[in-house]
Amino acid sequence: MTEAHSQIVILGGGVAGLAAAIALDRRGHAVTVIERDPPPPGDDPFMTWKRRGVPQFRLPHGFSARTRNLLAAHAPEVLERLGADGIEVINLFKRLIPEELWEPGDDAFANLWARRAAFELALRRTAEARPGIAFVCPAVATGLRFERADGTPPRVTGVRLADGRELDAGLVLDCGGQRTPLPRWLAAEGVRVGADSQDCETVYFSRYYRFTEGCDLPKTAVATLRGDLDGVAYIGFPGDHDTFAICFEGHPADEDLRLLRHTWAFEAAAGAVPAVAPWVDPANGTPLDGVQIMGGHHNVRRRYVVDGAPLVLGLLPVGDSLCTTNPAYGWGAAMALTFAFTAADAVERHGGDLAATALAYEEGVAAEADAVYRESAAMDRARIYRLTGREVPEHDRAEMERQHLIAEGLAGGVLLDIELGRAFCRRVNLVGPADEVLGNPELAVRAGEARKEYGEEPAAADGTPTRDELRAIIHAARPEATV
Ligand SMILES: Cc1cc2nc3c(=O)[nH]c(=O)nc-3n(C[C@H](O)[C@H](O)[C@H](O)COP(=O)(O)OP(=O)(O)OC[C@H]3O[C@@H](n4cnc5c(N)ncnc54)[C@H](O)[C@@H]3O)c2cc1C
DSSP states (O other): OOSOOSOEEEEOOSHHHHHHHHHHHHTTOOEEEEOSSOOOOSSOHHHHOOOTTOTTTTSOOOBOHHHHHHHHHHOHHHHHHHHHTTOEEEOHHHHHSOGGGOOGGGGGGOEEEOOHHHHHHHHHHHHHHSTTEEEEOSOOEEEEEEEOOTTSOOEEEEEEETTSOEEEOSEEEEOOOTTOSHHHHHHHTTOOOEEEEEEOOOEEEEEEEEEOTTOOSOGGGGGGOEEEETTEEEEEEEOSTTEEEEEEEEOTTOTGGGGGGSHHHHHHHHHHSTTTHHHHSTTTEEEOSOOEEEOOOEEEEEESEETTEESSBSEEEOGGGTEEOOGGGOOHHHHHHHHHHHHHHHHHHHTTOHHHHHHHHHHHHHHHHHHHHHHHHHHHHHHHHHHHOOOOOGGGHHHHHHHHIIIIIIHHHTTTSHHHHHHHHHHHTTSSOGGGTTOSHHHHHHHHHHHHHHOSOOOOOTTOOOHHHHHHHHHHHSOGGGO
């Protein structure tokens, strides 16, 4: 290890902040985590942990294989704690194919089946148990302190808190999430952080349930529950401790869809879709809380290094603050861990040399951050063109063709051609860079063939409502008092 940073402060104790704290502490660096929300309560974190700073806290999360693989490599004690807490590791790919077809590489496709609360609790408890990690919590950070010298970028020297305190800092990791205030604070200092951004044009409505005692549904099948009702998608999410979520996703301009925020509308819609209905039947699923709703999602890629030079010294953006993708693809936690562990490596290698640390970090994350941003934004555009009927502009045609090949060829052939199945698993689990999915030309040909053969949307089960029928069902369910 080279010269140590005098003080490392982590702004935000979510996925990225906690993972970075653990990784830095394992490398012998003392860190302070500032977190605006209170610490976890002793019992039932899903219902009782007050996480206003994480609006998606009670929305469904699926933790990809990359998430598990990174924890195994960099923070195995978190996996041990998850295991001790009863969180299952499931390799659905291996479960779905005959054992004689398993290959050693398939072990990389195992997911963690957990609600966000259970996952984050394991990170938090691991961090709390490490002696070099101090929490300042609950405490809201309100600004940074800078030192300026002619001819060099501003250097961060401290963090200001809402209660008037200031913490000295030689290095700050911005783990403030998708709504990080850092770009605003830097703008006030005359530093403009450039960003690529694209609206996901999506809104989620979801509800968690616990399997009712005596439920005889094949529980793991909830992980494969998905379908589309002319632009309204439904998805099942497995959780920890016999829980699961049902989620509807649609376009924010769809007025009727907004009614799904009401329990009566959500349950009516879920009960009307034959593939979903058994899961929300009280005989099988008992609701844990009300309907959770979240919209306003954007794909964002921020740039803190421009023309090979950091905009600020002593600041690393880690997690959603560097790059946010559409939550529907389930890549956020894996990328937060990727960035966090890369940041810890950069600090390990370059110690107190702030410019070298920033450049090493950028070199370690830029290609992957660009790739997930591009892929997420492109998948979104493909969906948005389809839903809104907007014409695909000339400059986007080749990319849209590629996305259709991925969506219809890979996904269509997933259970019929084992190599397409593996490629599909690599893509959704980020086992390898997101944009490598069709890098192998032979695979691209097979995907093309599969698209021709199986690329059509499977026919909906009998009785599945059309979009208009769903609208009528929702309106008919409206209680008299609210008409
Ligand atoms: C609806 C939804 C569903 C998602 N589903 C999935 C999924 O299925 N799989 C997946 O991998 N990812 C999913 N994600 C993405 C995932 O939640 C994020 O990528 C991940 O939480 C990013 O971690 P982070 O640490 O960067 O941010 P966060 O986990 O959001 O943490 C940010 C932290 O910073 C704190 N903070 C912010 N500002 C301040 C301040 N001024 N002072 C002190 N503290 C502050 C907040 O309180 C919070 O604790 C989903 C996201 C959404 C919105």
